[in-house]
Amino acid sequence: MSNAPPSDLSVPSVHERVALSLARQGMMQHLGVRLLSATAGRVELAMAYSDKVTQQQGGFHGGAIGALADIAGGYAALTVAPQGMEVVTIEYKINFLNSFQGGEIRATGQVVKAGKRIIVTSAEVVHTDAKGQQSPCAVMQQTLTPVPQTY
Numbered sequence: 001m002s003n004a005p006p007s008d009l010s011v012p013s014v015h016e017r018v019a020l021s022l023a024r025q026g027m028m029q030h031l032g033v034r035l036l037s038a039t040a041g042r043v044e045l046a047m048a049y050s051d052k053v054t055q056q057q058g059g060f061h062g063g064a065i066g067a068l069a070d071i072a073g074g075y076a077a078l079t080v081a082p083q084g085m086e087v088v089t090i091e092y093k094i095n096f097l098n099s100f101q102g103g104e105i106r107a108t109g110q111v112v113k114a115g116k117r118i119i120v121t122s123a124e125v126v127h128t129d130a131k132g133q134q135s136p137c138a139v140m141q142q143t144l145t146p147v148p149q150t151y
Helices: 014-023 026-031 062-078
Strands: 034-039 042-048 085-096 104-114 119-128 134-148
Touching: 014 034, 014 062, 026 062, 042 062, 062 085, 062 104, 062 119, 062 134
Parallel strands: none
Antiparallel strands: 034 042, 042 104, 085 134, 104 119, 119 134
């Protein structure tokens, strides 16, 4: 007989919590966003180049880049929010550094400060070309607030 405390199988891991929430987001599914990693305070997502994410000149659309950065920062915040809570973005500021075609972009969101009422995150978006060469694409800072989960 073990003296270990019983485990609560109903509480998902950090990675599972993010994956389950991401699967509920129609827009992220439409854009082909993939979860690469999720740990406490840090989430990495990827989006491949496709005709769903381009602007008129063929580069990644700023809205798609912003959406990826927003969701990476948001999910980093979710990893530190209490169980039973979700997070919503209050605001974000993004700087686009370069425009790219082909390959994929990856956004890494990280918690800067987690409070009870607001969570501040940052995200870096990097482009990776077909040869594996990485280049900075965008940087973002964001403020989020925890809200009750309604599903």
